[in-house]
Amino acid sequence: MKSFYQNWKLDPELPMNIFRSQNLSFYPHFHAEIEIIYVESGSLLIGVNEEKRQVKQGDIVICSSGDIHSFDSRDQPSQVLILLFKPEWIGPVKGWPQDFRFTSPFISDKDPRFQPIKPCLDRILQERAAGRPGYQMLMKAGVLEVCGTLLRHLQTRRLDTGAKEKLESRRARIQQILSYIEEHYHEELNVSFMSQQFHMEPSHFSRTFKSAIGMNFKTYLNSIRVLTAEQKLLTSDLSIMEIALECGFTSIRTFNRVFKELRGYIPSTLRNSGP
Numbered sequence: 001m002k003s004f005y006q007n008w009k010l011d012p013e014l015p016m017n018i019f020r021s022q023n024l025s026f027y028p029h030f031h032a033e034i035e036i037i038y039v040e041s042g043s044l045l046i047g048v049n050e051e052k053r054q055v056k057q058g059d060i061v062i063c064s065s066g067d068i069h070s071f072d073s074r075d076q077p078s079q080v081l082i083l084l085f086k087p088e089w090i091g092p093v094k095g096w097p098q099d100f101r102f103t104s105p106f107i108s109d110k111d112p113r114f115q116p117i118k119p120c121l122d123r124i125l126q127e128r129a130a131g132r133p134g135y136q137m138l139m140k141a142g143v144l145e146v147c148g149t150l151l152r153h154l155q156t157r158r159l160d161t162g163a164k165e166k167l168e169s170r171r172a173r174i175q176q177i178l179s180y181i182e183e184h185y186h187e188e189l190n191v192s193f194m195s196q197q198f199h200m201e202p203s204h205f206s207r208t209f210k211s212a213i214g215m216n217f218k219t220y221l222n223s224i225r226v227l228t229a230e231q232k233l234l235t236s237d238l239s240i241m242e243i244a245l246e247c248g249f250t251s252i253r254t255f256n257r258v259f260k261e262l263r264g265y266i267p268s269t270l271r272n273s274g275p
Contacts, residue, residue: 014136016085016143018125023073024080027223028213030175035063035084036146038121042078046071047214048105049171058109060117062102062150066171068178068212081121085143101167103155113153120145173198174212185224186248191217225249226262233270240267 010017010033024044037046043056047070048063055061063069065087107114124142127135177198181189194217195205209217229247232238238246244255244267259267 010086014139015089016083016139018081018083018121018128020079020081022079023077024071025073026071027220027227028068028070028178030066030068030171030178032065032086033084034065034087035069035082036117036121036150037061037063038081038083038118040079040081042073043076044071044073044078044080045075046106050211051104051106052214053106055106056109058118060107060109060114062105062107062154064101064105066168066175067105068171068174070214081118081125083121083124083143083146089140090144090147100156100158102150103157107154111153114149117146117149120149170208170212174208177209178213181221181224185221185228186246188248189221221248222258223262226259229255229259229267230263230270233267240271243267 020040028047037060039055039057039059039061041057043054045052045054046061047053048061048067049069052070061069120142124139124146127138127142177194180194180197191202191206195202198205200208206217209220213220215223225247229243229249232243232246233240236243240255241252244252247255249255249258256266259265
């Protein structure tokens with residue numbers, strides 16, 4: 001899992017991607033592209049801005065441009081189908097995503113109005129796989145059909161200028177905080193330091209962060225450190241102590257304790273599980 005501003009490198013002539021992912025886990029991140037997630041099997045926890053839900057087979061989640069979203073499949077297996085595209089590619093469709101937001105980004109599998117979306121996603125995937133003449137146009141037609149279905153049936157909330165500016169300001173602040181953590185997670189960070197860095201009162205920083213991300217700052221920071229350490233344990237020859245220090249832990253004892261709290265086992269387990 002990772003958290004950052006995700007810079008998707010999409011084909012300029014076909015600025016979209018569609019793919020399946022199993023057991024998707026990703027800490028809060030954001031990007032300019034619109035992302036539509038269809039749960040094909042199992043169940044996972046998905047957060048979009050301040051809202052978080054356990055979604056299951058048949059559910060749909062829409063992440064608009066700039067939305068901070070996360071995935072957690074650690075408790076049980078799942079498979080999702082993800083459609084991702086640049087908003088400008090489909091043109092200014094009823095002001096989406098600039099002038100309004102959907103009332104909720106979550107769609108239940110029990111709502112029959114959205115059942116055509118899954119077959120449409122399957123056709124988009126099939127067109128790309130086959131690559132026959134005209135497939136780019138048919139893929140775009142499929143994306144427009146998905147968006148049209150959402151706009152026809154999903155309740156929206158129009159943003160006036162004041163609300164829009166407030167929303168954008170709050171999202172930008174959270175995005176800046178996440179980016180800062182991504183770049184400085186190995187340094188000594190705490191609520192006091194971060195609140196000074198972003199000119200906020202400590203209590204306000206803590207409330208704002210937990211409301212947007214769904215966990216407190218310390219837990220989030222430790223999660224990023226453990227994720228990075230886990231990758232280094234699996235891919236580098238550095239000692240466990242070296243990895244702990246590189247990832248911001250001040251002692252091997254703290255590293256072991258935090259790692260076990262978040263992963264359920266100690267770091268050396270990854271080094272001892274090889275052939």
